[in-house]
Amino acid sequence: AINLSGLSIRDSDFHQYVVDLLGNIAFDCHKLCFEITETAAITNLSDATAFFDLMRKHGVRFALDDFGSGASSFSYLKSLPVDYLKIDGQFIRDLESNLIDQATVRCIRDVAKVTGQKTIAEFVETEAVETLLREIGVDYAQGFLRHRPVALDEIFDALPLTYR
Numbered sequence: 001a002i003n004l005s006g007l008s009i010r011d012s013d014f015h016q017y018v019v020d021l022l023g024n025i026a027f028d029c030h031k032l033c034f035e036i037t038e039t040a041a042i043t044n045l046s047d048a049t050a051f052f053d054l055m056r057k058h059g060v061r062f063a064l065d066d067f068g069s070g071a072s073s074f075s076y077l078k079s080l081p082v083d084y085l086k087i088d089g090q091f092i093r094d095l096e097s098n099l100i101d102q103a104t105v106r107c108i109r110d111v112a113k114v115t116g117q118k119t120i121a122e123f124v125e126t127e128a129v130e131t132l133l134r135e136i137g138v139d140y141a142q143g144f145l146r147h148r149p150v151a152l153d154e155i156f157d158a159l160p161l162t163y164r
Contacts, residue, residue, distance in 0.1 A: 001033040001034070001035050001063060002032070002033070002034055002035065003034075003035045003036075003065070004034050004035065004036045004040075005040065006036075006037075006039075006040035006043055006044055009036060009040060009041070009044045009047050009048050009051055010044050010047045015050075015051055015054060018055065019054065019058075022058050022060075028059075029058045029059040029060050030059040030060075030061070032059075032060045032061065033060070033061040033062065033063055033083070033084070034055065034060060034061075034062050034063070035062075035063040035064075035065045035086065036048060036062065036063075036064065036065060037064075037065045037066045038064050038065065038066050038067050038068075038076070039066070041064060041076070041080055042076055045076070045079060045080075048080065049079060049080065049081070052080065052081050052082070053081065056081065061083040061084070062080075062081070062082040062083055062084070063082060063083065063084035063085070063086050063120065064080060064082045064084065064085055064086065065086045065122075066086065066088045066089075066122075067085040067086055067087055067088060067108060068087060068088045068090075068091055068104060068108055074111055077111065077115055077117075082117060083117060083118065084117060084118050084119070084120050084140075085108060085111075085112045085117050085118075085119050085120070086119075086120045086121075086122055086142070087105055087108050087119060087120065087121045087122060087138070088122065089122040089123030089143075091104045091105055091108075092105070092121050092122060092123045092124060092129060092133075092143075093123055095129050095132055095133070096126075096128055096129060096132060102132070102136070105121070105133070105136055105138065106136055106137075109136055109137050109138055113137075118139040118140065119137075119138045119139045119140070120138070120139065120140040120141070120142055121133050121138045121140070121141050121142065121143075122142050122143060123142075123143050124141040124142060124143035124144075124145050124146070125143050125144050125145050126145060127145065129145075130145055
C-alpha cells in the first residue's frame with residue numbers, strides 16, 4: 001500500500017508518471033494499493049475519481065484511509081470506486097469500552113459488505129481489540145499489535161533473497 005496526498009491526486013503529471021511507470025516495469029499491479037484519505041478524496045472528488053478509473057484499468061486497488069472521519073462519509077461511497085475502507089483509528093482506540101465506537105465500526109462494516117468493499121481497522125494495539133474486531137467482522141487489522149514501523153531497508157533485509 002502506498003499513501004497518496006491530495007496534491008498527488010490533483011496533479012495530472014503525476015497521473016501520467018504512474019501510467020508510464022506501470023507500463024515500463026514488470027509488476028503485478030493487482031498487488032498495488034493506493035491509499036488516499038477520505039478528506040483528500042472528497043476535496044478532490046473529480047480528480048480522485050479520474051485517477052481511480054485510470055489506475056483500475058491496470059488492476060490497481062484503492063483504500064479510502066481514515067474512513068468515518070468526514071461528516072458525510074457514506075454518501076461519497078457512491079462516487080468513489082475503492083476496494084477497502086480503512087476505519088479511522090478514533091473509532092478503534094476505545095473500542096472495548098465505547099459502545100458508540102462499536103456501533104460505528106459495525107455500521108462501517110455493514111456498508112462495506114453491501115458495497116463489496118473490505119474493511120481495515122487502524123490503530124489495533126491489543127489482542128482484546130483485535131478479537132472484538134474479528135467478532136464484529138472487520139476483515140483486516142493494522143497497528144502496533146502485529147508490527148511496529150521500521151525502515152524500508154530493514155524489511156528488504158529480512159526478506160529471503162528470492163524476494164529481493
